[in-house]
Amino acid sequence: MGLLDTDLLRRDFPVLERDVAGGKPLIYLDNAASTQRPRAVIDAMDECYLQYYSNVHRGIHTLSEESTKAFESARETTRDFLSASSIGEVIFTAGTTAAINTVARSWGDANVSSGDVILLLISEHHANIVPWHQLAERTGCRVEFIPVDDQFEISDETVAEYLDRLRPKMFAFAAASNTLGSEYPVKKWTAMAHEHDATVLIDAAQAAPHQEIDVRDWDAEFVVFSGHKVCGPTGIGVLYGKETILNAMPPFLGGGGMIMNVTTDGFTTQDLPEKFEAGTPPIVEAIGLAAALKYLKSIGMENIHAHERILGARADAGLRAIDGVRVIGPGPEKKGGINSFVIEGVHAHDVSAFLDGRGVAVRAGHHCTMPLHQALGVTATSRASCYLYNTVEEVDELIAAVADVRAKFARTGRRRRSRRSVE
Numbered sequence: 001m002g003l004l005d006t007d008l009l010r011r012d013f014p015v016l017e018r019d020v021a022g023g024k025p026l027i028y029l030d031n032a033a034s035t036q037r038p039r040a041v042i043d044a045m046d047e048c049y050l051q052y053y054s055n056v057h058r059g060i061h062t063l064s065e066e067s068t069k070a071f072e073s074a075r076e077t078t079r080d081f082l083s084a085s086s087i088g089e090v091i092f093t094a095g096t097t098a099a100i101n102t103v104a105r106s107w108g109d110a111n112v113s114s115g116d117v118i119l120l121l122i123s124e125h126h127a128n129i130v131p132w133h134q135l136a137e138r139t140g141c142r143v144e145f146i147p148v149d150d151q152f153e154i155s156d157e158t159v160a161e162y163l164d165r166l167r168p169k170m171f172a173f174a175a176a177s178n179t180l181g182s183e184y185p186v187k188k189w190t191a192m193a194h195e196h197d198a199t200v201l202i203d204a205a206q207a208a209p210h211q212e213i214d215v216r217d218w219d220a221e222f223v224v225f226s227g228h229k230v231c232g233p234t235g236i237g238v239l240y241g242k243e244t245i246l247n248a249m250p251p252f253l254g255g256g257g258m259i260m261n262v263t264t265d266g267f268t269t270q271d272l273p274e275k276f277e278a279g280t281p282p283i284v285e286a287i288g289l290a291a292a293l294k295y296l297k298s299i300g301m302e303n304i305h306a307h308e309r310i311l312g313a314r315a316d317a318g319l320r321a322i323d324g325v326r327v328i329g330p331g332p333e334k335k336g337g338i339n340s341f342v343i344e345g346v347h348a349h350d351v352s353a354f355l356d357g358r359g360v361a362v363r364a365g366h367h368c369t370m371p372l373h374q375a376l377g378v379t380a381t382s383r384a385s386c387y388l389y390n391t392v393e394e395v396d397e398l399i400a401a402v403a404d405v406r407a408k409f410a411r412t413g414r415r416r417r418s419r420r421s422v423e
C-alpha cells in the first residue's frame with residue numbers, strides 16, 4: 001500500500017486551491033485540529049437546506065418525513081462506519097467533548113463514588129480530563145494518570161501495572177494521541193481493563209479519521225469521535241455505547257425528543273438512541289457527517305492510514321535531521337501522520353507565524369494537552385498533522401521551512417548573544 005492519488009483527491013477540496021500569505025499556495029497541516037470538507041459533504045448539506053430541510057421526527061408532512069428519513073439514514077451510515085450492532089447504540093452529540101461529558105455525567109454520576117479511580121493517560125486531551133475532574137468534584141473519586149516513558153511511549157506492562165494497582169472503575173484513553181501522534185493498542189488494553197472489571201471509554205477523535213473502527217472488535221463500552229475531524233461538519237459528534245449499558249444509564253440532558261410521556265409529576269424516556277438526544281438534533285450536520293463517512297470509506301480507511309504513515313514518517317525523519325529540532329513523540333512505526341516538535345530557542349508561536357508566511361498551516365501551543373506538556377517540561381509545541389490530501393512535496397516544504405526557521409533564529413540568537421557579551 002502506498003500513497004493516494006492526491007492529484008485526483010485534491011480536486012474534491014476547493015479550499016486547498018487557495019493561496020495564503022500574499023500568494024503562497026496553502027499547505028494545510030493542521031488536520032488534527034480540524035480537517036477540510038470535500039464537495040460531497042457540502043453538496044449533501046446544501047441539498048438538505050435547499051430541497052427538503054425541516055425538523056425531524058415530529059411533523060407529519062412531506063419535508064419532515066424526508067428530513068427524518070435522511071437523518072435516520074445518516075445514523076445507519078454511522079452505525080455501519082463503526083460496525084456497531086444496532087442504531088440504538090449510535091447517539092449524535094455536539095462532538096467528542098459533549099460525548100465524554102455525557103458519559104461522565106450520566107454513567108459517572110450513577111456508577112462512581114468516593115474513593116473510586118478514573119484512570120487516564122497523561123497525554124489525554126482536556127476533553128477527556130476535565131469531565132472526570134468535574135466528576136471527582138461531585139463524587140470524591142480520584143483521577144489518576146499513566147505517564148509516558150522517555151521515548152514518549154506507554155508499554156503494556158505499565159498499563160497492566162496501573163490497572164493492577166489502582167483497580168479503576170473507568171479506564172478512558174485516546175486511541176491516538178492528538179499531540180504525540182501515538183496509536184495505542186485499543187483492543188488489547190480494553191481486554192486488560194475488562195479483566196480488572198473496569199469500564200472502558202475510547203476517545204477516537206484522532207482515530208476515526210484515519211483507521212478502520214470496529215467497535216465490536218474493540219469491545220469498549222463507549223467510543224466517541226467528532227464530525228469535523230473526519231471531513232464532516234462542526235457541531236456533530238458520535239457517542240457509541242453498548243446497548244445494555246446505555247439502557248441502564250439515566251439520560252443526561254432533558255427536554256423534547258428524549259421523552260415518551262411528560263406529566264406534571266414527571267416523565268418517562270424514549271428508547272435508544274433518542275433517550276440521549278434531547279432537543280432538536282444536529283440534522284443537517286448528521287447528513288453531512290454521513291456524506292463524509294461515505295467519502296472516507298470510498299477511499300478506504302486502510303489506504304488513508306497508509307498514506308498518512310508514509311507522510312508522517314517522512315516528516316518525522318526530516319524534522320529529526322534538523323539540528324536543534326526535537327520531535328515530541330515516538331518513532332514513526334508507533335504513530336500516524338502527527339508530528340509535534342520544538343525548536344531550540346524558538347517559541348512555538350514564532351514557528352507557526354514564520355511557517356504561515358510560507359503558506360504552511362501548523363498549530364502552536366499545548367493542543368489541549370496541558371498535563372502532558374507539564375510532564376514533559378515544555379510550555380508549547382508546534383504540530384504538523386497530515387491527512388489524505390497532503391503530498392510529499394508539502395511535507396518537504398514543511399521540513400525546509402522548519403530548517404529555515406532554525407537557521408534564522410540561530411543567527412539572530414548568536415547576534416543577540418554576541419551583542420550581550422560586548423555590553
Ligand code: PMP
Nearest residue numbers: 095096097125127174178205226
Ligand atoms: N480528543 C482528542 C484526542 C482530540 O484531538 C480532540 C480535538 N482536538 C478532542 C478530544 C475534542 O474534540 P471536539 O473539540 O471536537 O469536541
